[in-house]
Amino acid sequence: MIAEIIVDVSAYPIDRPFDYRVPKHLESVMEVGSRVKVPFGPRKVLGYVTGLKSESEVDEGKLKPIDELVDLEPVVSTELLSLSKKMARETLSYEIDALQVMLPAAMRAKYEKFVIIEQPGEIDDATFFTFLKGRTRIPLKELDDSYLLKVVKDYAARGIVSVDTVVSQQTKVKKVRTIKIAESSTLRELLQSVHPNAKKQMELLEWMLHHAGETMEASKLLKDSGIQNPVLKAIIERGGGTEGLAEVYREPDAPNLKDTPIPIQLTDEQQVALDAVNTASDGGEAETFLLHGVTGSGKTEVYLRAIKHVLEKGKEAIVLVPEISLTPQMTARFQERFGSLVAVMHSGLSAGEKYDEWRKIHRREVKVVVGARSAIFAPFENVGIIILDEEHESTYKQEDTPRYHARDVAIWRSEYYGCPVILGSATPSLESFARAKKGVYTLLELSKRAKNQSLPSVTVVDMRDELKEGNRSMFSVALADAIHQRLERKEQIVLFLNKRGFSSFVLCRDCGTVVQCPNCDISLTYHRANERLKCHYCAHEEGVPLVCPECESEHIRFFGTGTQKAEEEIYKLFPEARVLRMDVDTTRQKGSHERLLRQFSEGKADILLGTQMIAKGLDFPNITLVGVLAADTTLHLADFRAAEKTFQLMTQVSGRAGRHELAGEVIIQTYSPEHYAIELAKTQHYETFYNLEMASRKQYGYPPFYYITLIQFSHKDLLKVADFADKGTRYLKTSLSPETVIIGPAAAAISRVNNRYRYQCLIKYKIEPRLTDTLQQLIKMYRTNWMKEGLLMTVDVDPTSIF
DNA sequence: AGCACGCCGACT
DNA sequence: GTCGGCGTGCTC
Numbered sequence: 001m002i003a004e005i006i007v008d009v010s011a012y013p014i015d016r017p018f019d020y021r022v023p024k025h026l027e028s029v030m031e032v033g034s035r036v037k038v039p040f041g042p043r044k045v046l047g048y049v050t051g052l053k054s055e056s057e058v059d060e061g062k063l064k065p066i067d068e069l070v071d072l073e074p075v076v077s078t079e080l081l082s083l084s085k086k087m088a089r090e091t092l093s094y095e096i097d098a099l100q101v102m103l104p105a106a107m108r109a110k111y112e113k114f115v116i117i118e119q120p121g122e123i124d125d126a127t128f129f130t131f132l133k134g135r136t137r138i139p140l141k142e143l144d145d146s147y148l149l150k151v152v153k154d155y156a157a158r159g160i161v162s163v164d165t166v167v168s169q170q171t172k173v174k175k176v177r178t179i180k181i182a183e184s185s186t187l188r189e190l191l192q193s194v195h196p197n198a199k200k201q202m203e204l205l206e207w208m209l210h211h212a213g214e215t216m217e218a219s220k221l222l223k224d225s226g227i228q229n230p231v232l233k234a235i236i237e238r239g240g241g242t243e244g245l246a247e248v249y250r251e252p253d254a255p256n257l258k259d260t261p262i263p264i265q266l267t268d269e270q271q272v273a274l275d276a277v278n279t280a281s282d283g284g285e286a287e288t289f290l291l292h293g294v295t296g297s298g299k300t301e302v303y304l305r306a307i308k309h310v311l312e313k314g315k316e317a318i319v320l321v322p323e324i325s326l327t328p329q330m331t332a333r334f335q336e337r338f339g340s341l342v343a344v345m346h347s348g349l350s351a352g353e354k355y356d357e358w359r360k361i362h363r364r365e366v367k368v369v370v371g372a373r374s375a376i377f378a379p380f381e382n383v384g385i386i387i388l389d390e391e392h393e394s395t396y397k398q399e400d401t402p403r404y405h406a407r408d409v410a411i412w413r414s415e416y417y418g419c420p421v422i423l424g425s426a427t428p429s430l431e432s433f434a435r436a437k438k439g440v441y442t443l444l445e446l447s448k449r450a451k452n453q454s455l456p457s458v459t460v461v462d463m464r465d466e467l468k469e470g471n472r473s474m475f476s477v478a479l480a481d482a483i484h485q486r487l488e489r490k491e492q493i494v495l496f497l498n499k500r501g502f503s504s505f506v507l508c509r510d511c512g513t514v515v516q517c518p519n520c521d522i523s524l525t526y527h528r529a530n531e532r533l534k535c536h537y538c539a540h541e542e543g544v545p546l547v548c549p550e551c552e553s554e555h556i557r558f559f560g561t562g563t564q565k566a567e568e569e570i571y572k573l574f575p576e577a578r579v580l581r582m583d584v585d586t587t588r589q590k591g592s593h594e595r596l597l598r599q600f601s602e603g604k605a606d607i608l609l610g611t612q613m614i615a616k617g618l619d620f621p622n623i624t625l626v627g628v629l630a631a632d633t634t635l636h637l638a639d640f641r642a643a644e645k646t647f648q649l650m651t652q653v654s655g656r657a658g659r660h661e662l663a664g665e666v667i668i669q670t671y672s673p674e675h676y677a678i679e680l681a682k683t684q685h686y687e688t689f690y691n692l693e694m695a696s697r698k699q700y701g702y703p704p705f706y707y708i709t710l711i712q713f714s715h716k717d718l719l720k721v722a723d724f725a726d727k728g729t730r731y732l733k734t735s736l737s738p739e740t741v742i743i744g745p746a747a748a749a750i751s752r753v754n755n756r757y758r759y760q761c762l763i764k765y766k767i768e769p770r771l772t773d774t775l776q777q778l779i780k781m782y783r784t785n786w787m788k789e790g791l792l793m794t795v796d797v798d799p800t801s802i803f
Numbered sequence: 804a805g806c807a808c809g810c811c812g813a814c815t
Numbered sequence: 816g817t818c819g820g821c822g823t824g825c826t827c
Contacts, residue, residue, distance in 0.1 A: 002827095004827095005827080007826085007827090009804055009805080009826085010804065011804045011805085011826095012804095013825085013826080014804075014826070017827090018826080018827040019827045020827060021827090038827085039826095039827095040805095040826060040827080041805075041806065041807085041825065041826040042805085042806055042807070042826085043805070043806070043826095045805095056827080058827050059827090062827055063827060064827060
C-alpha cells in the first residue's frame with residue numbers, strides 16, 4: 001500500500017504529494033486525512049495523507065516507509081481536503097499552508113532535536129562527559145556553547161552520537177486525576193482498622209461512605225470533603241479508592257447568561273426572510289442569501305431560527321462574526337438558545353482552549369460553531385447552514401497566506417453540502433449587493449427596526465464653520481451642548497474617534513518638520529501614556545524631542561486628535577463626566593475589552609470614548625447620544641473602498657444610539673459634509689449610497705465592475721525593488737490579454753516600511769482566463785530567482801484594500 | 804525550507 | 816595541513 005503525503009514544508013518544489021510505503025501493521029488503520037510522521041531527506045517531518053493507492057511511479061528504491069501514524073481518526077475530511085486544494089489554487093498558496101490554516105494552531109507540529117549517545121564508552125571529552133551527567137539523550141538546544149556543539153559535531157561524524165528529530169504536537173489533551181471511591185463494605189472495613197488518632201482519615205472515610213462507588217475528580221473530592229491531599233493519599237494506599245486519569249476540556253470563562261426573552265412573533269419581514277432560507281435548506285439548495293437589514297432590525301433572530309430549523313433535521317450550523325464583535329454579549333445569545341450545543345472560537349482563547357473547542361466539533365459533541373474567520377473550517381461533515389454576520393467586514397479576508405476570504409470558503413462549502421448561506425449586513429459590501437441585484441444572491445430586506453423604534457436623528461456638523469466661529473476645540477458647539485444635556489439627564493454617550501491616519505504627531509511650528517520613523521516612510525505617533533513616539537508599522541520607539549531635529553527650534557509640539565488627547569479635552573470641558581477610553585492601548589490585556597464594556601453597561605461611566613472597536617455590537621438601553629468626532633479620517637485614504645468604509649462606519653456607529661425605549665441622536669463632525677458618504681449617513685439610505693458609489697467604481701474601474709489583483713514588491717534597496725517591480729509588471733503585460741488593465745509599477749502609499757522600500761502593481765480585469773497561469777509563472781520566477789536576491793513579493797487576488 | 808555535500812581562504 | 820565560509824542541489 002502506498003500513501004500520497006503532503007509534508008509540512010512550505011517551499012516551492014515541495015508543494016506536491018510525495019509517495020510513501022505504508023508498513024504492513026498500519027495498512028488496516030491508515031486513512032486519508034490522517035497525519036503521519038515521515039522521513040524527509042535527512043530529517044523527520046509531519047505530513048498529511050491525501051491519498052492511498054497500490055502502485056507508485058516512484059522507483060521502489062526511493063520509496064521510504066511511513067514512520068508513525070499520529071491520528072487514529074482522520075483530522076481532515078475528504079471535503080476539507082479537496083477544499084484545501086481548491087483554496088491553494090485560488091489564492092496561489094502552498095497546499096500545506098491551506099491545510100494548516102484549517103486546523104487549530106496547537107495541532108501544528110513542533111520539531112525538537114535530540115542528541116543520542118550511541119557509544120557511551122567512546123566519550124573521551126571531559127567537558128562533554130560532565131555535561132551529560134550520565135544521560136544518553138539530551139535536547140540539542142541545551143548545547144548552546146560553541147565548544148560543546150563542536151564536540152557533538154565531531155562525535156556525530158564518527159558515529160558515537162546521533163541526532164534525532166522528534167515531531168510532537170504543541171498541546172496535549174488535558175487530563176485530570178480522578179478517584180474511584182471504593183464500595184461501602186471496603187470503606188467500613190477501613191474505618192474499623194484506622195488508628196483512633198487518625199481523625200482526618202476517619203472523617204474522610206465517613207464522607208466517602210456517602211459517595212461509595214462514585215468516580216469524581218480528585219480536586220472536587222478534596223474541595224467537597226474539606227480534607228487535605230496527604231490524607232486522601234493515605235486512604236488510597238489502603239485501598240479506599242483507585243486513582244485514574246480522565247480527559248477533560250479546558251473551560252474558558254463560563255458564559256454570563258441571562259434570559260433574553262425569545263420574541264414570540266417575528267415581524268412580517270423577518271418571517272419572509274426565514275421562510276425563504278428554510279425553503280432552501282429543506283430543498284438541499286446551495287443558495288446564498290444577502291440579508292440586508294437596518295441596525296436593530298433583528299437579523300440575529302432570523303439566524304437563530306434558521307439554525308434551529310437545520311438542527312431539528314440533524315444538521316450542523318456555522319456562524320461567523322467579526323472578531324471584534326465576538327463579545328460575550330453576542331455569543332451569549334447563541335448559548336442561551338442552544339446551550340451546550342455551541343462551541344465558541346475566538347482569539348481570546350488559549351491555544352489549548354481552541355484545540356478543545358475544535359475537538360468538541362470534531363467529535364460532534366456540539367452542533368453550532370460561533371467564531372471568527374477561521375471557524376469557517378469547522379470540521380463538521382453535515383453542514384446545514386452557514387451564516388456570515390456583518391459580511392462587509394474586511395476581517396473576513398486573511399491578510400497573509402493563504403489569503404482566503406471566508407465568504408468564498410463559505411460558498412464553496414455550501415455547494416458541497418447543498419445548504420444555504422446567509423450574508424447579513426446593514427451595509428453590505430458593494431460586491432455582495434451587486435451580486436444580489438444581479439440575482440446571483442437572493443436579496444432579503446429587513447427595512448424596519450424589530451421593536452419599531454425610529455432610527456436615530458442624525459445631524460452633520462461642518463467643522464470648518466466651527467473654526468470660522470473661533471471654536472478650535474475638537475467638540476463643536478452642537479456636540480458639546482448635546483453632551484451637557486445627556487450628562488444632566490444621566491443618559492449615556494458614545495464618542496467615536498477613528499484614530500487611523502489621524503493620530504497625534506509631533507510637528508515643528510517653525511520649519512514644519514514632522515518627526516518621522518527612521519525605518520518607515522511614516523510619521524511617528526505620540527503616546528501620552530508613556531510620553532513616547534511610536535511607529536505603527538515597525539517596532540520603533542523613541543522619546544519626545546525637546547528641540548526640532550531639523551532646525552533646533554524649541555517650538556515643537558504634538559498635534560492631532562488621538563483618543564488620549566480627546567480624553568484630556570473631555571475632562572477639561574466636562575469635568576463632571578466619567579469617561580471610559582477604549583482603544584488598542586486600554587484593551588491590550590486579555591479580558592479588558594469585556595471588563596470595560598461591563599463597567600459601561602453597569603452605568604459606571606457616562607461617556608465611552610473609543611475607536612473602531614466600539615462601532616459594533618454595543619447594545620445598551622441608556623445610550624442616547626453618539627458623537628463622531630472626525631468622520632473624514634477614513635475618507636481620504638488612497639483606497640477605492642474609502643467611501644464605502646466611511647459610510648459603513650457612520651451607519652454602524654449611529655446604530656448604537658436609541659436601540660430601546662429612549663430616542664437616539666447622532667452628531668457627526670466632519671470637514672467634508674458635502675461628500676455623499678457622509679451626507680447619506682444622515683438618512684442611512686443604503687441604496688442611494690450604493691448607486692452613487694457604483695457610478696464611481698464604474699468610472700474608475702474598480703470592483704465590482706472589475707476584478708483586481710494586487711502584487712506588492714519590497715526590498716532593502718530602492719533601485720532593486722524598482723527594477724524587480726518593473727520586470728514583474730513587464731512580464732504581466734506581455735502575458736495577459738490586451739483588455740486587462742495593468743497599473744504600475746508605482747511606489748506604494750507608504751513607500752518604506754521597516755527599512756524595506758515598497759512598490760506595487762495592480763491588475764484590473766473582467767475576464768482573464770490566463771490570470772492564474774500567468775500569476776503562477778510570475779511566482780515561479782520569484783521563487784526560483786528573485787527571492788534569492790532579497791526580494792519579497794506577494795500576490796493578493798481580490799484584495800480588500802489597495803492602500 | 805532545511806540539510807548535506809563540495810570546493811576555496813585564514814588559522815593551529 | 817585543517818577548520819569553516821556559503822554556493823548548489825535534493826527531498827518519495
